[in-house]
Amino acid sequence: MANDNERHVVPNKERGGWDVVAPGASRASSHHERQADAITRGREIVGNAGGGELRIHGRDGRLRDSDTIAPGNDPNPPRDRK
Template sequence: MNRNERHVVPSPNGGWDIRKPDSGRSSGHTDTQSEAINRAREIVHNTGGGEVVIHRPNGQIRDSDTIAPGNDPFPPKG
């Protein structure tokens, strides 16, 4: 199964990159993490939904967000 996901990662040159796994180049670059998260959500939503994986400045995964029409494996209890 090929998941549609983008990772928000720190850029070696400063700022934040939006990366698709196994891609040689970034899908976008922003100055702030929040701008990168918002842009990554737009990209994933426009490509059919999936996951946005957010990394800390040290590279560790901090959070992930399922974007509609993606299937959230852990939906909030209503």
């Protein structure tokens, strides 16, 4: 199922750190030093845009996890995975 509101957290090989990017975008939505910060920002972006999917990639660039984000301010958000 295609999702118009999707973001990926991927390693930035040139600058280091992690980017939050939309599929097919020429620029990152945001850049972070830590992957955890990029994941948090990615969840905010997708949630504010009406919900969708956040795909999380590992250092090797391969998909390692995905998260379905509910629209807006979810009154019962999932607990942080630590």
